[in-house]
Amino acid sequence: MFQVFRNAWKIDELRKKILYTAMIILVFRIGCAIFVPFLDTSQIQNMLSGSENTLLGFMNTMTGGALGNGTLFAMSITPFINASIIMQLLTVAIPALERLSKEGDEGRKKINKITKFLALGIGMFQAVAFYITLVNNNAVQYTDGFDGFLAMITIVGCFTAGASLIIWLGDQISEKGIGNGISIILFAGIVSRLPIDIWGLIQQMRVTDTGGVQNYVLVPVYLVIYIAMIALVVLMTNAERRIPVQYAKRVVGRKMYGGQSSHIPIKVAMAGVMPIIFAMSIMSLPSTILFFFQIDRTSTGFWGSFLRVFNEGSWLYAVIYFFMIIGFNYFYISIQYNPIEIANNLKKNNGAIPGYRPGKPTSDFIHNSLSKVTLIGAMFLGFIAIFPIIFSNVTGIHGMAMGGTTMLIMVGVSLETMRSLEGQMMMRHHKGFLE
8 A cells, every 4th residue: 555655646737636635635624623712612522522322433533632622612523424324325216316326427416416505504404413512511601682692603603513514625726636535534533533542552551450361462463353354354454256148249330349257346344334324323323212211220229221232342232233244234235236227237238147047047046156155254354343342242341442443434534545645656657559
C-alpha cells in the first residue's frame, strides 16, 4: 500500500488529488474541534461514560469522539449512512426506485440526491433527539425564557448544519480527490481515536495481574492477535469464488463474436460491515431505550438486572450477536444479489456455466454457490465482531475499544483507496496501440 502511495505521489495530478483530500480531512478535523455553544462538555462525557453498549456509544466511536465533545461535527456522517441503508432497502421494496437504480449514471445521481435529502431529515431528527437527551442530563447551559429557545435553535442548527457540511466535504473528495469521500471521512474519524485507544491499552498494562497473568503480557498478545486479524480481514476481503462462464460463438454479418471464457465473482465478504452495523443497532436498542430513562447496570429492579445480564461483555450477548450477524448477512446478500436475474442475463448474452443448462439449473447452481460463500463470510464477520468480547471474558481485560467494526471499516477503506489509486495510475501509464 505504501508503495502505491509513493508511486502516486510522483504523478503531478495524483499528488494534487492527494493533497486536496488531505486538506478536506484537515477541515473535517478542525470542525470536530469547534465546540457548539450552550453545551457543557464535562456533563456530556459523564453522560456517555456508561453508554458503550448503546447507539450513542457506537455513534461516538464512528464520529471519532466528536459526539462526546459536543462539537460541530458531532453527528458526523451517521445520518448519511442511515439514509443510504434505508435507500438500499427501499430500492428493493419500491419498484419505481428499483427501475431508477437500473438507469445507469443518471438514475444513480437521482437516487444519490434523494439520499442526501433523506440524510438531512435524519440528521435533523437525530439532532433534536440528542438535544433532548442533553437537556435531560443537564448538559445544556441556559436560563429560562428566550435563552432556552435560542439554545435549542443553536444546538440543533449546528448539529444539522455540521452533518450537511460533512456530506458536502465527502462529495468534494469523491469529485476532486481520491477514493470515496464518505468512506474516507469515516476512516479519518475512526483513526483519530487511535491515540486514545493506545493510551487505554497502556493504562491496561499498568493494572495488576488478572487470574495470575500480568496485563503487560496479555496486552501485547492482544496486539499481536489484532495484527493477525487485520491480515485475515485483508485476505477475506479480497477472497472470492469465481464461477466459470463460457459464451457461445455467434455470427453477425461477416464477423464472429463471443466464444471467450469469463467468470462471475462472488466475494466472501460481499456485505462488508453492514451486517455488523444492523446487528449492533438491534442489540443496542434495549440499552439505548433504558439509557434515555436513566436506567443502567447499577439500577435496581428488573431492568437493572436485565442490563447486568444482557451487557456487551456477557456470553449471552456474544452468542445472540453472532447469530444475528449471520442472519443479517444472509438478508443483506439476498437483497443485493439475485441469482435468477444473473441467470437470465447470461441466457440473453449466450452465456452458460459449463455443465449446467441455462435457466433454472443455472440459477439454482448460483444460489447454492452463493449460500455456501455467504455462510463462510457470515462466520468470518461474526468471529471478527465477537473476538473482543471473547478476549475480555477469557483474560479479564475490559475496555478494548478496537473492535471488529472499526477494523473492517479501516481495512475496507484502505483497500478501496489503494485500488482507486492503482486504477488511476494504470490509466495514465497506458500508452495505447499507437505507440
